[in-house]
Amino acid sequence: LDGTNISDSQQVTLTAGASYKLSEFQAPAASVATGADFSTDPSVKVLDQWNNWISDENDATAIVRLVTPAASGSVQRSASTAVKAVNGVITFSALKYIETPATGYTLKYELVGGANNDRFTSSSAFEIVPGAPHHLAWVTAPTGARSNIALTTQPVIELRDGSENVVADPAVHSTLTASISSTDGLLLRDNSLANPSAARLENATAVSNTGVVTFSQLKLLGLPGTSYTLKFAINTRFTTSTSVTVTHAAAHHLTVTQQPTGGNATGANLAGQPIVELRDRFENVVTSNSTD
Secondary structure (H helix, E strand, O other): OOOOOOOOOOOOOOOOOOOOEEEEEEOOOOEEEOOOOOOOOOEEEEEOOOOOEOOOOOOOEEEEEEEOOHHHOOOEOOOOOOEEOEOOEEEOOOOOOOOOOEEEEEEEEEEOOOOOHHHEEEOOOEEEEOOOOOEEEEEEOOEOEEOOEEOOEOOEEEEEOOOOOEOOOOOOOOEEEEEEEEEOOEEOOOOOOOOOOOOEEEOOEEEOEOOEEEOOOOEEEOOOOOEEEEEEEEOOEEEEOOOEEEEOOOEEEEEEEEOOEOOOOOOOOOOEOOEEEEEEOOOOEOOOOOOO
16 A cells, blocks of 8 residues: 555455354243143254354254253253254244153253254253142052041052152142042942941041142041941042951940849859940940950
């Protein structure tokens, strides 16, 4: 330059380079129920090797894999089908995973056709939580029914989703109600039985705590020697127990059911021999040894 002839150059427009890597655009929601779609579809941007977003990219494709938490080995699940970019963004819709509820899951994205590790990028971590309540499952079945005494083994029941995960949401407190559903094969329409059993339950409700319902003082009052089936229900969900047979309570007192009569010679057997029954405190006959 001689210092006398200076002019502007022609305007130059810079464009992004070829698709080379990915970066997270829309992170997955902080939590998602097992087996359910994400509430917001995760997406990634397509970048060139200098980290410029290629906003007009409509040919690049990517796949995504679920990666389990580090505590379970950071296992990579099967890849999704390839999804094509639209204006430089690749959006994965209808993703759903049936996995054990835990924190620390991530999504691993891969740019199809990439030649180095830059083709991979990972999402923000998220939690997989149990699905909606689906059914009731037994932990401990009731046993040890003694007339008017709390069951020796109290029932414990879990509220589970469709994948057998305990619905452990601490905000959910459901009331479980127990009832008598049948006795010795006879199906009942309510909680009462025709004589002579006249059975009923006491302390027949309990509230769930992190998905588990534990009874503590459930009593089955029924006819000793009779078997009953109990029904446990939360709204329309229910489960039934195996047969529970009522036994008498502990021996409490003696009851004379036939008075002795005389009229016989001295030293001879009484004309009418006495009959005495050993009964519990509820007047049930004690048919087996009981020293409680």
